Amino acid sequence: MKRRLQDYMLVTLKGIGMGAADVIPGVSGGTIAFISGIYEELLSSIKGLPEALRVLVSSKFNLKLFWKACNGNFMLALLLGIGLSIVSLAKLMTYLLDTYPIPVWSFFFGLILASVWFVLRDIKKWKVSYFISLILGIAAGYLITVITPSETPNALWFIFLSGAIAICAMILPGISGSFILLLMGKYTYILAALTNFNIPVILTFAAGAVIGIISFSHFLSWLLKNYNFLTVSFLAGVMFGSLNKIWPWKVPKIDNQTGEIISFSEKNVLPSTYSEIMDSSSHVLYAIVMVLVGFSIIFIIDMVATKMKLK
Numbered sequence: 055m056k057r058r059l060q061d062y063m064l065v066t067l068k069g070i071g072m073g074a075a076d077v078i079p080g081v082s083g084g085t086i087a088f089i090s091g092i093y094e095e096l097l098s099s100i101k102g103l104p105e106a107l108r109v110l111v112s113s114k115f116n117l118k119l120f121w122k123a124c125n126g127n128f129m130l131a132l133l134l135g136i137g138l139s140i141v142s143l144a145k146l147m148t149y150l151l152d153t154y155p156i157p158v159w160s161f162f163f164g165l166i167l168a169s170v171w172f173v174l175r176d177i178k179k180w181k182v183s184y185f186i187s188l189i190l191g192i193a194a195g196y197l198i199t200v201i202t203p204s205e206t207p208n209a210l211w212f213i214f215l216s217g218a219i220a221i222c223a224m225i226l227p228g229i230s231g232s233f234i235l236l237l238m239g240k241y242t243y244i245l246a247a248l249t250n251f252n253i254p255v256i257l258t259f260a261a262g263a264v265i266g267i268i269s270f271s272h273f274l275s276w277l278l279k280n281y282n283f284l285t286v287s288f289l290a291g292v293m294f295g296s297l298n299k300i301w302p303w304k305v306p307k308i309d310n311q312t313g314e315i316i317s318f319s320e321k322n323v324l325p326s327t328y329s330e331i332m333d334s335s336s337h338v339l340y341a342i343v344m345v346l347v348g349f350s351i352i353f354i355i356d357m358v359a360t361k362m363k364l365k
Contacts, residue, residue, distance in 0.1 A: 062131040068092055069135020074143045083136070084225040085293060089169040089352060094278055096132070097225070099125040100271040159302040160341035164348025166293055166300070172352055173290040177283050184287045191291020198234075199299035206239040210258045216240045217262025222270040226292065302341050303328040 057065075068090040072083035087093045106124035113119045120126075150158050177184060206212060216238050224231030235241040247255040277285040304320040305328060325336035 057127065062127060065092065065128060065131040066135035066138075069132040069137075070139040070143075071135075072132070073136035073139025074147060085166060085169060087225070088289065088293075089172055092132070094275070095125070095128060097271045097275045097278070099129050100225075100267055101275050103268060156302045156337045157340045157344045159300050160344035161348045162300050163297060163302060164345035165351060166297060166348075167345075168349040168352040170290050170294045173286060173293070177287065181283075184283055187284045187287040188291040191288040191293075192295040193291075194288075195292035195295020196298050197295075199296055208243060210254065213240070213244075213255055213258045214262035216244070217259040218266030218269075221263035221267045225267065225271070225274070226289070298322065303336060305331045 068086065071086040071090065075083045075086050084093070087096050103124055106120055109123040110116070110120040147158075174188075206216075216235060219238070220231040220234045222231075232241060235244060244255070244259060246252070247259070274285075301322040303323050303325050305323055307321050323331065325338050325341075328334075329336045
């Protein structure tokens with residue numbers, strides 16, 4: 055299908071959504087790609103990069119053929135949105151999460167909860183295998199969010215592995231790549247490497263990310279092609295299970311022996327418990343409003359996408 059300028063503008067807007075999600079711990083850009091209808095095209099484009107490079111070399115660096123082979127217009131529009139979002143929204147999202155955590159997390163809670171329904175609505179006839187896949191996805195998504203971050207080696211081979219695994223998580227709906235790095239004990243280490251321009255670490259991490267995303271995109275594309283509803287139900291389950299990570303009311307975990315706050319560790323509580331422990335308002339009304347706003351945005355995205363398909 056030939057795209058018009060407004061179609062690419064919509065792709066850029068979806069990229070902005072992906073970029074905004076990627077800068078938030080616990081929220082995946084893959085979720086936004088999945089719910090906005092560009093997930094399979096994104097996977098296909100990533101999967102086709104090696105072939106596009108082969109075309110570039112075999113055609114004696116014919117850029118027109120290469121651009122077509124790598125779905126260049128789509129990838130440029132998407133990466134433009136992601137880049138703009140990360141540059142412009144990273145500080146804003148950090149400020150909002152620090153200043154208004156409950157309304158912001160409530161917004162994303164509603165966004166993802168509605169997304170699960172939209173993702174599953176295409177399955178018209180449910181089979182037992184789909185239910186099992188959904189339950190396994192919920193379990194996987196939940197377990198990932200409750201694993202405790204661990205101490206791991208700083209050897210280059212582990213940095214390479216961290217890059218490969220984290221980038222795969224970034225394109226999986228419901229799983230945050232930055233959260234996976236946190237679990238692997240490499241979140242602050244990679245951030246420090248980027249800040250200090252530690253070239254060996256950055257290049258090793260980037261190499262792992264490139265190989266990981268190309269390899270994993272082949273596998274995911276194969277699953278979606280051959281076991282579409284099984285895969286979709288599992289991914290929807292992962293999204294639902296990951297809601298545990300973005301529950302709006304959280305309090306720090308305390309070490310029972312030392313009485314000190316455990317780093318990077320929080321527990322979910324009810325609004326009333328939050329008010330009691332934190333001696334602060336639980337902002338339930340704001341939370342409900344933002345959940346509804348999150349729901350509404352998914353419906354609006356769906357309506358806009360449907361209208362554009364009909365034109």
